[in-house]
Amino acid sequence: MNTEQNYVKAKENLLPRFLKFFIPSLLGLFLFIIPLPFGEMFNIEGVSPVNIGVGFLAELLKLNMAQYIPTICLVIIVCSAILSVAGKFITIKNDFLNNLLNVSSFWLFFRILGAVFVTMIYFNVGPTFIISEDTGHVIMGIMPSLIALFLIAGFLLPLVMDFGLMDFFGTMISKFMRTLFLVPGRASVDTLSSWLGDATLGIMITNTQYKQGFYTKKESSIIAVCFSLVSLPFSTVIADQLGFMDKFVPFYLTVCAASLVCALILPRIYPLCKIKDGTYENITYQEEEVSEEGSLAKQGLVNAMNRAENAPSLNTIIVNGLKNIVDIYISLIPLVLAWGTISLALAEFTPIFTWISYPVIILLELLQIPNAAQAAPAVLVGFTDMFIPSVMVSGEGFAEITKFIIGALSISQLVYMTETGAVILKSEIPLKLKDLIILFLTRTVISLLVITPIAHILF
Structure with a gap:
C-alpha cells in the first residue's frame, strides 16, 4: 500500500x-x-x-x-x-x-x-x-x-x-x-x-x-x-555502590557515550555484519x-x-x-x-578469571589505569553478572579513577549471562554463545577506549 x-x-x-x-x-x-x-x-x-x-x-x-x-x-x-x-x-x-x-x-x-x-x-x-x-x-x-x-x-x-x-x-x-x-x-x-x-x-x-x-x-x-x-535505576545502584552519586551525571553520560560508540561500530564488524x-x-x-x-x-x-x-x-x-x-x-x-549460579561460582571460587585477565592487565597499563593488576579480573567477570565488577573494586585500595572506569564499563558491557545473555540465547534472536563472547569482548575494548580518556579528564 x-x-x-x-x-x-x-x-x-x-x-x-x-x-x-x-x-x-x-x-x-x-x-x-x-x-x-x-x-x-x-x-x-x-x-x-x-x-x-x-x-x-x-x-x-x-x-x-x-x-x-x-x-x-x-x-x-x-x-x-x-x-x-x-x-x-x-x-x-x-x-x-x-x-x-x-x-x-x-x-x-x-x-x-x-x-x-x-x-x-x-x-x-x-x-x-x-x-x-x-x-x-x-x-x-x-x-x-x-x-x-x-x-x-x-x-x-x-x-x-x-x-x-x-x-x-x-x-x-x-x-x-x-x-x-x-x-x-x-x-x-x-x-x-x-x-x-x-x-x-x-x-x-x-x-x-x-x-x-x-x-x-x-x-x-x-x-x-x-x-x-x-536501566537507569540500576545504573544509580552501581554509582551508589562506588560512591559516585555526587558525580552521577558525568558518570552516566560517560556510559551513554561508550554505548553510543559501540552502537555505531558493532553493526559494521564481525559477528553482527555477517548475520543474514x-x-x-x-x-x-x-x-x-x-x-x-x-x-x-x-x-x-x-x-x-x-x-x-x-x-x-x-x-x-x-x-x-x-x-x-x-x-x-x-x-x-x-x-x-x-x-548464573555456574558463572558466579567460577568467578568467586576459581582463579579462572584471574588467569584469563593477564592480557587485560597489559591493556589497562597502556591506558594508564591505576591498580591494573587488581582491576583486570573485574573487567572480564562482567560477563557473568553486571554487579560483580563494582563489588570487586568498591573496597579500599582502588583509585577513584579506577572505580569510575570499572563502574562505567560494567554498565556499558551489556552482555551478562545472569540476565541479558540468558534471555538472548533462549530467544529466537539468532545469536549463539560464541557470538555473545566475541561481542562482550569487543564492547569491553571499545568502551574502555571511550571511558578512560573521559575519566582522565574528570579525575
Whole structure:
C-alpha cells in the first residue's frame, strides 16, 4: 500500500481509528517509557523513587509476594525439569506445549541442573560454591524481580507493539536510525524500555517484533546487543555502590557515550555484519513506510492508525500473554538460575578469571589505569553478572579513577549471562554463545577506549 492510499484510508472514520491508536499507546507510554516519581507519590517503602509504570507494578507485586516468590521459583523450576523429562516419553499433541516441553538434550540438561541448584539453594544444602551468599543466593535474589517483571510485562507489551506506538515513533526517526545504526526507527522504543525499565524487557520486545516480521535476523541481533541498555535505576545502584552519586551525571553520560560508540561500530564488524537479513521463519518483512515527501509526523500517525486497526482482540492478547509468560517461566527462569549460579561460582571460587585477565592487565597499563593488576579480573567477570565488577573494586585500595572506569564499563558491557545473555540465547534472536563472547569482548575494548580518556579528564 503506497503513501497516497494510506492518506485516503486515514480519512475514513478518522476519530475512532485515532482513538484506537491513541488511548492504548498513551497507556503504553506511561507504562513502558515515561518515568514517574511513584516512590514519592505513594510513599511505599522498597519502591524506587522514580520508575516506569511496568517497573512500579512489578515492584509492588514483588513486595506483596516477597515471602512466596522463592517458593514459587522452586515450584516453577522443578516443574520445568519434571515436565520436560516427561515430554521425552509422552506424545504431546498441543503444538505450544510440545515446543515448550519436548526440547533438545542440551536445554533439558540445564533445566534439570536448574532444578537441582534451586532445591539446594532453597533448602540451603549442598556444596558451598552453589549455596553461598555470593553465588546461588545472589541469583535467587534476582529471581523475584524477573518473575514479577515478566508476569506484568507479558500481558502489557501489546500496548507498545500492537496499537501503533512503535510505528509512530519509528516512522519519525527511521532515517536517522537506519543511517547510523542500520536498524528501523521502531528500535528506539526497545531502547527506551531498556533504558528506563529493564534490559530484559527490551529484549522481550525485540524478540516479539522479530517473530512478527518487523525486524530481520541482523536487525534483531543488532538491537539486542546494542540497544538493550542497563536501566537507569540500576545504573544509580552501581554509582551508589562506588560512591559516585555526587558525580552521577558525568558518570552516566560517560556510559551513554561508550554505548553510543559501540552502537555505531558493532553493526559494521564481525559477528553482527555477517548475520543474514532474512526474517524469522521467512515470514514477510514489515518494512517501515517512509515517504520522501510530506510530514514524517503525519505519516507516522497514518502508519500508527493502520497498525492499531489490525490490533489483536482482548481475548487474543490475554491468551498470547499467558503463553508468553508460561514460555518464559518454563524455558528461561531455570536457565538464568543454572547459568548464573555456574558463572558466579567460577568467578568467586576459581582463579579462572584471574588467569584469563593477564592480557587485560597489559591493556589497562597502556591506558594508564591505576591498580591494573587488581582491576583486570573485574573487567572480564562482567560477563557473568553486571554487579560483580563494582563489588570487586568498591573496597579500599582502588583509585577513584579506577572505580569510575570499572563502574562505567560494567554498565556499558551489556552482555551478562545472569540476565541479558540468558534471555538472548533462549530467544529466537539468532545469536549463539560464541557470538555473545566475541561481542562482550569487543564492547569491553571499545568502551574502555571511550571511558578512560573521559575519566582522565574528570579525575
